[in-house]
Every structure is written in C-alpha cells, then in structure tokens.
Amino acid sequence: MEIVLIGLNHRTAPVELRERVSFTQEAAKLASEQLRSQGVLSETLVLSTCNRSELYGVPPESAASAKESAGAMELFLATFHQIEPAVLNDSLYRHYDREAVRHLFRVAAGLDSMMLGEAEILGQIREAYRIAVDHGGTGPVLNRMFQSALEVGKRVRAETQISTRPMSxxxxxxxxxxxxxxxxxxxxxxxxxxxxxxxxxxxxxxxxxxxxxxxxxxxxxxxxxxxxxxxxxxxxxxxxxxxxxxxxxxxxxxxxxxxxxxxxxxxxxxxxxxxxxxxxxxxxxxxxxxxxxxxxxxxxxxxxxxxxxxxxQNKRAREAEIPKVEVLVEEHVTKFESWQAGVEAGAVLRELRSRLGAEREAFLRERLSDMPHLSPDDKRRIAALMDELLERVLLEPAAQLKTVPDLRRKVQNLEALRDLFRLDQGKP
Amino acid sequence: MSRLAFPMRNHLVLLTIVSYAGSLGGYVAFLATARRLFGRLGTLLLISGLACHYLALLERSRSAHTVPYDDLNGSLSLFAWLLAATYLGLELFHRDRSVGAFVLPFVIAVFSLAQSTQAAVPAPSPAQGPLLALHITLNVLGYAAFALSFVLSAIYLVQNGLLRSRRLGSIVWRFPALESLERMSRSSVIVGLASLLVGITFGLLWVNRIWGRYWNGDPKEIITVVILAVYAGYLWLGRTRSWRGARASALCVFNFVLVLFSYCVVNLYLSNFHRFF
Missing domain, CATH: 3.40.50.720 (NAD(P)-binding Rossmann-like Domain)
Known part of the structure; x- marks a missing residue:
C-alpha cells in the first residue's frame, strides 16, 4: 500500500508550463480514468489549481515499485499534455508515502501556497476530492488521506493565525x-x-x-x-x-x-x-x-x-505561526501513518497465514506420501498438530507485533516479517 | 438561619469568582485566537458566575430582608453583579463578544473588593419598604451601565488613536469596529440614564413620604442632577454627527469621572444620608 505523488507548483515551474499542465474538471476525470485503465494506478486523484498540478495515486499490487509507478505517471502526464518529458521532468517533484502525505497536508494548511495561509486552497482540495469520489477514482487510502488533509486545513485555520489578517x-x-x-x-x-x-x-x-x-x-x-x-x-x-x-x-x-x-x-x-x-x-x-x-x-x-x-506586518505575523502549523501537520501525518500501519499489519498477517498454510500443505503432502503405514486419522492429527505449532510459535507472536505502540518499530517489524517470509516478492 | 446561610454564601462567593475568572480567560482567548468556542465559553461562564453571584446576594438579602445596600460589601457586590448583567445584555443585543475581555477585569475587581471588606452582620434593617430598595437597585444599575459605557469609550479612544496614527498592532484586528463600539456605548448610556431617572423618581417619592419634601439640597442630589445632565448632553450631542466619534467618547470618559467623584467623594465625605450610593 504505497502512495505516489508527482506534481509541479509555482516554486518549481514557470507560469507558462503550469498553464500547459493544468487540468480542467473533464480533463482531470479523463486522466484519472486512463491512469487506472492502463494499470498505472489503482487509486487516483488530480489536484489542479492556478499554482499547482498534482497527481496523487496508489499503485496496484502488481506494480513493480513505487519509483517505476512514478516514472509511468510522469510519462503519462507528458503524453496527456503533449509535452516533451525532458521539459517536464526538470520541474516535477516526486514524493512517496510519508513525504507525499506530508506534502498534501502542508498544501491543505496553506504552507505551500504563494500567499502563506490562503484559504482558497482548502476549497480547491475539497472540490478535487469530490470530483475524484464522484467518478470512483479514490479508494480507501486516498479517501483517508484527503479527508485527513481537509481536517488539517480546518484545524490549522481555526487553531492558528496563519489565515487571519489581510495579505494584499x-x-x-x-x-x-x-x-x-x-x-x-x-x-x-x-x-x-x-x-x-x-x-x-x-x-x-x-x-x-x-x-x-x-x-x-x-x-x-x-x-x-x-x-x-x-x-x-x-x-x-x-x-x-x-x-x-x-x-x-x-x-x-x-x-x-x-x-x-x-x-x-x-x-x-x-x-x-x-x-x-x-x-x-x-x-x-x-x-x-x-x-x-x-x-x-x-x-x-x-x-x-x-x-x-x-x-x-501581517506577513511576519503569519510567518511566526508556521512552527505551530508544522506541529499540527506532523501530528496528522503520524496519525495517518499509524492508520496505514494498522491496515498494513492486518494485510501482512493475512498474507503470512495463507503463505504458511500453503507451505504446510505442500510439506505434508510430500512427507506423508512416504509414510503409507499412517491411517488417514493419523495424518489429520499430524496436520492439526502442525497447525497448532505454527499458531503458537509463529502466528501469535507475529500478531503481537501489531500491537507495538511505537510506530517506527511497528513499521520495521512489518518490514522484517515481509523480508523473512518473502511476502509480496518482487517488491522493493 | 443566618448561621446556616454563611458557609453556603462562602461557597457561592468562591464559585462566583471561579466562574468570572474562567469567563475572563474565555474572552481573552477569544480575543487572541478568534475561536468562537472560547467566546461561547466566556459567555457561558459569565452566565454561571451571574447565577452564583445572584444566589450569594439572595442569601444576604434574605438575612437583611432587603437589597444589600447598607454596607460597602453588599453595595459593591450588587454593583459588580449589575455591571456583569448589563454587559451580558449588551453582548447578546449587539452580538459582539470582543469587549468581554475588558469588562470582566472590572467585574472581578469590584467583586473582590466587595469580598475584601468586612461584611456587616446582617441585621434586619428598619422597614424601609420597596421604594427605597428599588431606588437603590435602579441607581446602581444606572452606574453600572455608565461604567460599561466608560470601558467601551476608552477602548474607542485607544483604537481610534491607533487607526488615525496608522500604527496598527495585532490587537486592532481583533477589536470591534469603531462604529460598533460607539453604538454599544450609546445603548449603555441609554440604559444607564433610563434606570437612573426611574431610580431617582422612586427615591424622591420615598423621601417625600418620610420627610414630606422632595428636595433636601444634599450634595448627592446636586451631583446626581449634574450627572444626569452630562449624560443627557452626551446623548443629545451624539444626535448631531459632528460630536460623534472621539469627542463623544472623550465626553463619556469625562462623565464617568463625575460618577466616580459622586461615588467616592460625595458619598463618603459630603452626603448626609447617601452612604454608599
């Protein structure tokens, strides 16, 4: 369950380029559908305003790596807008997982805006999310991510003074x-x-x-x-x-x-x-x-x-609020990651269980075929004993790893389980 | 009865102070962060403070069999209650919470001052009748409303000074608009003047019944007529716009100085029969 973001904004691209890669509502819907039908992404969302164009996506299970997915998205973006990939690539930023989530939350908070703390961006994110939901572009990950982003945006404007006081x-x-x-x-x-x-x-x-x-x-x-x-x-x-x-x-x-x-x-x-x-x-x-x-x-x-x-004066007052806003953003990034780790832990355990089940099945079939003196009853008992042993020495301790309160360790544990049992092979 | 009532009253006094302090905290936080939640909290705590304060006054009134006016403790406490109540009315009427942070310190100060003075042992005072009680209550309400208009006018003068000198700090963006401050101040003066007029009428009727004459030439009577005149002047001048704005607010501040003079100097040293009001 990875998140990939590619995009450009007023900091990375001149207005001429931003204009060329901007999406109308219809274009956003079309691009989103094509990205999914071509198998580049399983969840998509296009966020396009006058200062930024960003593609958020979750690659399908079959995707080789997040980096390759990002490459495919870049190629798609260039083709979709008929721009030389080389021209585009210099202006694009790419973020994965935690960084992608943080980027979106900072955008929602107004930290990434040309005018610090401006409120319009929150409405634009809400609209982009509504459009993506309407045409079925989002799934559990992007839904959660964008709902959290809207919450961050709301909290930041209510709890800090980043949006108060005129800036023009x-x-x-x-x-x-x-x-x-x-x-x-x-x-x-x-x-x-x-x-x-x-x-x-x-x-x-x-x-x-x-x-x-x-x-x-x-x-x-x-x-x-x-x-x-x-x-x-x-x-x-x-x-x-x-x-x-x-x-x-x-x-x-x-x-x-x-x-x-x-x-x-x-x-x-x-x-x-x-x-x-x-x-x-x-x-x-x-x-x-x-x-x-x-x-x-x-x-x-x-x-x-x-x-x-x-x-x-107001600009300085808003800038003084940045640290408070960053703390709020970080709090929500961790919250999101914790949710993500919880969901992933469930998936890893399910995978581990099915993998061990299959291994045990193959192992018993191979070994018991050499033991014709055993009755079917004995074979069933041996299978049951093996299940019990696997449950006791492997699956139960693995499930315990899920409950580790420290998020970093939890994620490391999940990675270790993946490596140890070669779950989702082929992924980085 | 009174022995039972006193510990109860102490609890109520404590609850009142806590509620008013909480309310002040809410209003200050509202001013600093502009979060409505804090403003609402300020209002709710003010209402609860007023309720506790009312019960405390009620306890005292029951044992004295009249409105508590015959000692500094009771009269200041009544003043604080009416000040808070008038502010609440004004806040609800004008739907503006941004001056709460400036009014509550006065309420708390007056209430605390009342508590710091020794409460007279409540003894049933000579049967003075409802006329005197109404006279005192309405006059205190009048003075409370004038105190409120003073706070509003003072804020007006500060904000007007900042706006005219183009030195805008962060606080200017949080204050109510100049015109709102002036409107609130005028409503407050109208409430004060009306209650003072009715209160004085009751006082005149009462004194006529006791002594057979309306006017006694007491210094308090003279200064009260002056106060009525200057506040009526404020309202009358405010009808023509040329006196609106900073001039009207300065006049309102000056008028309140007269009220303070009447309150502190005339009552305590000059008047023959107005002890605390």
Missing amino acids: VAFAGVKLAERIFGSLRSHSALILGAGSTGEQVVAHLRDRGISRLGVANRSRQRAVELAERFGADVVDWEALDSALIWPDTVVCSVASSEPVVSRAAVRRAMAARSNRSLLFVDLGVPRNVSPGVADLYNVYLYGVDDLKEIVE
Whole structure:
C-alpha cells in the first residue's frame, strides 16, 4: 500500500508550463480514468489549481515499485499534455508515502501556497476530492488521506493565525474600512480612477455587500465602462468635491502628478456630512490625497506605503505561526501513518497465514506420501498438530507485533516479517 | 438561619469568582485566537458566575430582608453583579463578544473588593419598604451601565488613536469596529440614564413620604442632577454627527469621572444620608 505523488507548483515551474499542465474538471476525470485503465494506478486523484498540478495515486499490487509507478505517471502526464518529458521532468517533484502525505497536508494548511495561509486552497482540495469520489477514482487510502488533509486545513485555520489578517494591499484597505465601519452592507464607497489594485478593492467591497458604489474618472467614457463592469453609479469628475459628501470610503488610484483631493475640499465635505467618519484609501503614486487631510476630525487616511507596511506586518505575523502549523501537520501525518500501519499489519498477517498454510500443505503432502503405514486419522492429527505449532510459535507472536505502540518499530517489524517470509516478492 | 446561610454564601462567593475568572480567560482567548468556542465559553461562564453571584446576594438579602445596600460589601457586590448583567445584555443585543475581555477585569475587581471588606452582620434593617430598595437597585444599575459605557469609550479612544496614527498592532484586528463600539456605548448610556431617572423618581417619592419634601439640597442630589445632565448632553450631542466619534467618547470618559467623584467623594465625605450610593 504505497502512495505516489508527482506534481509541479509555482516554486518549481514557470507560469507558462503550469498553464500547459493544468487540468480542467473533464480533463482531470479523463486522466484519472486512463491512469487506472492502463494499470498505472489503482487509486487516483488530480489536484489542479492556478499554482499547482498534482497527481496523487496508489499503485496496484502488481506494480513493480513505487519509483517505476512514478516514472509511468510522469510519462503519462507528458503524453496527456503533449509535452516533451525532458521539459517536464526538470520541474516535477516526486514524493512517496510519508513525504507525499506530508506534502498534501502542508498544501491543505496553506504552507505551500504563494500567499502563506490562503484559504482558497482548502476549497480547491475539497472540490478535487469530490470530483475524484464522484467518478470512483479514490479508494480507501486516498479517501483517508484527503479527508485527513481537509481536517488539517480546518484545524490549522481555526487553531492558528496563519489565515487571519489581510495579505494584499487591496484587502488590507477593505479590512481597515471594516475596523472603522463594521459591516459594510449599510455603507458606501467612491472609486476615483482605475488602477488594478483599485479594481481588487472594488471586488472585495462587492464581496462584502457594500450598499452603494460610485465611480469617477477623468475620462467620462472610461468611468461609464468601469461603472458598468462594477455595477456602480457614474460620478461626475467635475463635481468631485460635492461627491465627497456621501461615501464612507474613498478609494483613489488616479495617475496624476498633483493631489486630486485637497484638504480644503475634504474640510468642506466633512462639514457638509456632519463629520461622519471618512476613510481614504490612497493607492496613487504620487499621492492622490493631500497629506494634510489626515489631521481633519474623523478622517482616516491610508496611503499605499501604509497599506504595504500593514501587509508586511501581517506577513511576519503569519510567518511566526508556521512552527505551530508544522506541529499540527506532523501530528496528522503520524496519525495517518499509524492508520496505514494498522491496515498494513492486518494485510501482512493475512498474507503470512495463507503463505504458511500453503507451505504446510505442500510439506505434508510430500512427507506423508512416504509414510503409507499412517491411517488417514493419523495424518489429520499430524496436520492439526502442525497447525497448532505454527499458531503458537509463529502466528501469535507475529500478531503481537501489531500491537507495538511505537510506530517506527511497528513499521520495521512489518518490514522484517515481509523480508523473512518473502511476502509480496518482487517488491522493493 | 443566618448561621446556616454563611458557609453556603462562602461557597457561592468562591464559585462566583471561579466562574468570572474562567469567563475572563474565555474572552481573552477569544480575543487572541478568534475561536468562537472560547467566546461561547466566556459567555457561558459569565452566565454561571451571574447565577452564583445572584444566589450569594439572595442569601444576604434574605438575612437583611432587603437589597444589600447598607454596607460597602453588599453595595459593591450588587454593583459588580449589575455591571456583569448589563454587559451580558449588551453582548447578546449587539452580538459582539470582543469587549468581554475588558469588562470582566472590572467585574472581578469590584467583586473582590466587595469580598475584601468586612461584611456587616446582617441585621434586619428598619422597614424601609420597596421604594427605597428599588431606588437603590435602579441607581446602581444606572452606574453600572455608565461604567460599561466608560470601558467601551476608552477602548474607542485607544483604537481610534491607533487607526488615525496608522500604527496598527495585532490587537486592532481583533477589536470591534469603531462604529460598533460607539453604538454599544450609546445603548449603555441609554440604559444607564433610563434606570437612573426611574431610580431617582422612586427615591424622591420615598423621601417625600418620610420627610414630606422632595428636595433636601444634599450634595448627592446636586451631583446626581449634574450627572444626569452630562449624560443627557452626551446623548443629545451624539444626535448631531459632528460630536460623534472621539469627542463623544472623550465626553463619556469625562462623565464617568463625575460618577466616580459622586461615588467616592460625595458619598463618603459630603452626603448626609447617601452612604454608599
């Protein structure tokens, strides 16, 4: 019962290659079926996201070795995506058994993600697992492994702070708005200009159900386009000063050498809005909002450098959580291994019993054929005595090995039994 | 009866302290880890602490035949209970547990202070009637609610300072939003003001029945009118947004300084007939 994993991710392969080896849902299902029908694997699962493509599998009993199975999987991957194997091989990583399990658990924990601790990966693993279960790709080993991975992911996010705190400038801006206003559902925002970070902020604001969104741009046509895309109202650029009266948050990303929001304009707006709190998220470089605005009562001003600093602080805070997460991952790897060893011990004992049974059968047939003076009754008694002896000196002590609490010794014992009695011959 | 009641009360006091301390632990863990389980634990332990505390007060009330107000021990204990109860109400109403970690230390401190003072041997006090008991209970509730609004406003000021200076530590991400803090503080002041008004009305009726006049010119009466005025001012100013935010919170903190003055200075040294409240 071995586990093989081959794959590539954002660390080992450039985006061009990752794009070529990514799997759609249909392709994942097809690849999985082909791997099983060609006898390369008996259990399969394809995990494909924008940052990684990984094939998890359990080779069939007949497979020569895990390494050969990995080789066959690599060849399959290259053929499936029509890529030169040599091109692919440099970017691929291969993990077996414990290492493969640890790798998956670390991925689920967000430790292997481009953005440390990101939560999306857990949903992607859940989805990949659901698809594999739906088309019957998984068996007892991968089922157990992926269910454990989902548990690791959940525990890590609940018990450590690896996933809390915003990690992008855009998200940090939105989180700041929540620190001031609470739920954004009854609040409004105005977007000035149209930078890519600004667009990300809009996406986060929309996710959080912001009630009103306005867009202003120097080019009216561009403003109309953006408003359509965001589902926002168009605000006249010329009437910008009066537009500062209604929003709670103003996100600026205008390409301008001079500030577009002056202190005087904000002071007038604050008077008109009875000093209702106003947050400026200034993503412009150079700055779009005059720095003096920050002194006004109930005005909060965050520039791109402030937001970057927050992200940096949060990154450090997340990194500080890594040791805790690693401990959790290790705990679950051991738990999985212990389950695996338990299942394997059962299989080894069954195999040993059947092997000894067959040996005894052949031995008695050969020796008793030279002893015609024995009655059938005597022969049955001799057979029963041999069974008793085998049970007492071999099988019972072997079964005891299963109960050794130390996992490492248990695994070693199982290996020794295999070697001693040449169980599953032909395997490494 | 009273001989039997005392050991029982000691057990209840111990249980109350343990529950409140556990509740504080739960709220702190909730603030540090953001795990809901810890928050729920904090709330459950607070409820159990309130129940034990109530039974302890009940034991005392039974032997005194009235609300325990005639010594520092009883009155502080009542204050702690009402503070915890008001906080629980606010937590359930606003569905926000993140300030529990800041309120519980006050509850524990006041309750412990109450226990450290010698409890007067409970003797049935002269029949004062329910009017006086209601007057005292509602006024203490009012002060407890004001204490709560003080804690919330203080947190507001700290968080607002951090947000405006753009010095965000890890704690800012765990606090409730500024607007939630302000809403909670306002609800607390509304509860305080309403109970203080009703409590004062009962007090006036009682004093009129005893002495035949409503107003006695006692320093406590004067400072209470001032307190009513400043809190009413807080609510009135808060209606116009220009006073919302840090200014309103600073005013709320200042108002509570007056409450403390009334509590510590006026009661103990100036008032003729308000001993502990």
